[in-house]
Amino acid sequence: MIYTSSVDEGVRLELSAVLHRAGLHPTETAGLTTVRPVVIGGRPAFIGHGQPNKLTSVYWKTTSGYLISVVGHMLPERAVLRVARHIRFIPSVTTLLPVAPRRVVARRAAIAAAKHRAGGNSQLALAKLTSWTEVAEVVSAHSGRQAPAAPELLGATPWRPVWAVLLSGRADHRSLVVIDAANGQAIAELNDGPRGWYSALTDRAGGGCPGGSSAQLPFGVLTRAEESYATGLDSAQWPAGISGSKRIVLSTVTDVNKADPGLDGGCIQQHCMISQLVWVTITTERGMGRHRLTCPPPSVSVPAGYHSHKVRQTFVVDVADNEEIGCGPLPRRIAELKDLAPAAH
Numbered sequence: 001m002i003y004t005s006s007v008d009e010g011v012r013l014e015l016s017a018v019l020h021r022a023g024l025h026p027t028e029t030a031g032l033t034t035v036r037p038v039v040i041g042g043r044p045a046f047i048g049h050g051q052p053n054k055l056t057s058v059y060w061k062t063t064s065g066y067l068i069s070v071v072g073h074m075l076p077e078r079a080v081l082r083v084a085r086h087i088r089f090i091p092s093v094t095t096l097l098p099v100a101p102r103r104v105v106a107r108r109a110a111i112a113a114a115k116h117r118a119g120g121n122s123q124l125a126l127a128k129l130t131s132w133t134e135v136a137e138v139v140s141a142h143s144g145r146q147a148p149a150a151p152e153l154l155g156a157t158p159w160r161p162v163w164a165v166l167l168s169g170r171a172d173h174r175s176l177v178v179i180d181a182a183n184g185q186a187i188a189e190l191n192d193g194p195r196g197w198y199s200a201l202t203d204r205a206g207g208g209c210p211g212g213s214s215a216q217l218p219f220g221v222l223t224r225a226e227e228s229y230a231t232g233l234d235s236a237q238w239p240a241g242i243s244g245s246k247r248i249v250l251s252t253v254t255d256v257n258k259a260d261p262g263l264d265g266g267c268i269q270q271h272c273m274i275s276q277l278v279w280v281t282i283t284t285e286r287g288m289g290r291h292r293l294t295c296p297p298p299s300v301s302v303p304a305g306y307h308s309h310k311v312r313q314t315f316v317v318d319v320a321d322n323e324e325i326g327c328g329p330l331p332r333r334i335a336e337l338k339d340l341a342p343a344a345h
């Protein structure tokens with residue numbers, strides 16, 4: 001986890017917390033000179049200086065094993081130390097997502113609660129057992145807008161099982177009522193006319209392991225069918241002269257980092273040791289005949305003076321809002337990532 005705050009041009013402060021198994025040493029950060037011991041919050045720490053940008057770094061370990069660092073660029077030592085001595089760090093905890101939803105209200109009860117919320121004017125109702133996380137992601141993919149925030153009644157657990165009840169009255173009016181599957185309480189209503197996206201939503205109350213996968217996934221992790229819809233996998237097309245493929249693989253942060261250490265500097269928005277499930281979208285393109293591909297494509301910003309070049313093959317790896325573009329064949333370690341939710345046959 002890294003937090004950066006820019007004070008002025010060239011002046012910035014970086015705070016980071018990384019799970020660190022080894023002991024604390026005065027050489028944790030490369031490039032530091034004149035490292036000396038200090039005390040932060042009663043814990044042994046080190047402070048050092050380096051170049052460029054008159055860097056000052058303070059780092060120490062917590063009792064929970066995290067390495068905390070405060071790095072100031074063009075800031076005086078006393079300012080960096082002051083920030084370090086006022087930091088309060090609460091380590092993250094492991095949250096177990098439910099695979100089985102435990103006891104939930106029946107489908108008929110969820111539909112009745114949704115109709116009551118809508119005033120009883122609906123003639124047709126469909127209900128799917130899902131989670132707010134899945135609903136929000138699929139709605140976001142359908143609308144092209146940011147995913148809607150979780151209802152207050154779900155608190156900080158948007159992955160809990162819910163019933164998503166689609167109500168239809170007149171032909172031009174549809175609404176979605178979200179029912180807490182644990183108690184049958186209506187917690188939200190979406191009135192922006194959901195249509196195509198609802199069919200992409202997986203009904204977790206279906207038989208077997210639904211969702212286009214032979215693996216049962218926790219609530220709050222999109223199924224293969226939902227991720228395919230969200231990434232546009234089924235509608236992927238390529239222009240004349242180019243052949244391509246697009247596939248998704250369910251992996252973990254740890255395995256993705258091992259396969260591709262260069263993706264976002266080796267981490268995916270969090271520490272690389274967290275075995276969190278992530279969907280990886282892998283796109284490959286190849287020029288047919290004499291056709292060649294421009295790499296990187298014009299949509300990618302490059303440093304001044306850098307020029308794109310023509311290649312026969314390219315690849316793109318997308319994970320959790322991070323993207324890597326490669327000018328060549330797909331690396332073997334990425335191609336061989338183990339799929340934890342293989343497609344059902």
